Amino acid sequence: MEACFFTGADGSTALMPSETATDSTSAWQNRQADRETTAHEPTSDSSSSDGLTMDQFKGFADALFRAPAAKKQSLRNCVIADLEVGRRLSDRIQIILNIALNTPRAGRLDEAIYILGDRRVDLTTFLRDFLDQDRLSKMKPDELYVLIRAAGRRADDAKQFIIPWALKSDNISTRDAAVESLADIASPDAVNILHMFARYDPSPSIRETARDLLDDLAEA
């Protein structure tokens, strides 16, 4: 099993295993089953496993976003593995979003989209919580962009409640993110909706983005 060390801001050292996809999938399924048997509604902070401390996780995630290409994959595996098992998932997701928005390196948003789109990360519960608590609409434009694009890439039902919500938004940036996400999904239904936005969205920039994405899909 591949493993990597991380030294946290407090000087402590943690060993992070990189799990195989099969192990991670079953762990995720077990975690979901645990949630379904609890008496209270599941929330994004209800994980029972420990993982890294918050400082360690932050240092790890920061290292990932600043790492050269050759070192990214092992760091990415460790960050995703901790997001799978760590407590206070919503805080950890917020850390990823914060680093993605503030790291001055190209590719930072794509990295966050990939991490949060991974099936081992329970982004869907996070999104449900934030939507129910009316916190999504208060997020920064690029934070929402990452969350919406990540939701669109997931195989679970995150896209089914987030993308319709985003498409109905009055905010151009939010609709822009949803339109991009439709192109990621690329199903016949998603393409039909893209056509609608290419013709009828009140924003010229959204119409242009939708048209360009349709051209890209036709080319592919």
Add this chain to the structure above:
Amino acid sequence: MAALFEEEFDASTLASGGHPFYVRKIDRRRHWRGDETMSVDDRVKTAATQVFPSDGKISVFLVANAYDLIRVAIGLNSVGPSLNEKLELLCITPDDLKHACLQLEQSPGDTKCLHANSLHYDILDDRDAIDCLVRLLISRDHKDRRLTKGKMKLAVEVAIKTGCHAIDSSACSCQCET
């Protein structure tokens, strides 16, 4: 096959100022283009902070032909999670940089592609000059360019044929090393 790649990655269509030119990856097209609600000053501020975030140095790659563009695209995606991801690029000519009084220095890139790394430069960060560059490019209606997933698949084929380290880091047959 080679002609197809030349056509698909026609570098001359990316920049209006002729060859060579520098490319900078854009995280989100909206960072560069903004929208109709934004004033020019808002667009300049957004682009300067989001496309050229302050870090002392701003990473760009020098592209002179289709082959360079293919390898830089692969190199840029090798930093991210997937080589096939679409890429948004901003093309900047040496004349644009000179006009904005921005200085460049060559430095080793940190992508997995050796050829792309050899084309890597840092723009020495000067906020006023960056604002000047962005304002210049916007005034010239300088558009970002997208390399689609379809084009990136073709680029990956080229990288596989050359034994690029972005495809397999343990490969020992990359043309760049011979």
